[in-house]
Amino acid sequence: MLVGLFRFKEAEIKEIYVPRVKITAIEENKDLEELKQIIIDSGYSRIPVYRGSIDEIVGIIYVKDLLLYPEKKTIKELMRPVWFVTENMKVQALLNQFKQKKLQIAVVVDEYGGTSGIISLEDILEEIVGDIRDEYDKDEIPELIKKDENTYIISGNFSVRQFNEDFSTEISVEDYDNIAEFLLAYFNNVPAIGATAKYDDKLEFTVLDADEKSIKQIQVKIKPGELS
DSSP states (O other): OHHHHHHHHHOBGGGTSEEGGGOOOEETTSOHHHHHHHHHHHOOSEEEEEESEEEEEEEEEEHHHHHHOTTOOSHHHHOBOOOEEETTSBHHHHHHHHHHHTOOEEEEEOTTSOEEEEEEHHHHHHHHHHHHHHHHTOSOOOOEEEEETTEEEEETTOBHHHHHHHHTOOOOTTTOSBHHHHHHHHHTSOOOTTOEEEETTTEEEEEEEEOSSOEEEEEEEEOTTOOO
């Protein structure tokens, strides 16, 4: 494990970012219907916005903002400011900056200011979890990220048994192994990103990421005062 942690500490962003050729982005003057289709097709919860070419990224769309701000009718109104970082920045330093700035994604630029790729908090966490998996040889490590006192992000494979313990729920462990299975049964299909489900009037699930087969990431919103 010490070797894995050392490797992570010394790693640079360019070793783990998503390269520009794999970036899914949208031009700032496109309409929201096209944005929604890109979200459905890609399954991503954050979409970079560019002006003219991918070398001029001007903002980031968070899928959840489509739900939170229905009064905003254009991509320019919805997009959040973009944060730029360099390729040779240390991953550990970026993780610290993500925490301090309360951001989840950054655009990686080369020495000339062109777009090299993007990197997200999830990319870094997956790198850390990957090291732990290699060291302990576990097939599955549940993920839970606390955003604030009442909001959590969990992976679809977060176990129902652990979820019941953490969130004081009584979801059947005989019927479902993980939360993705529970929600697939609730929706009776793979839901679209942004789909919501309520549990016992004290929890609300929002699908943040999914592909054609399963639910990958979920936001759990707790009614204030309900979590003991």
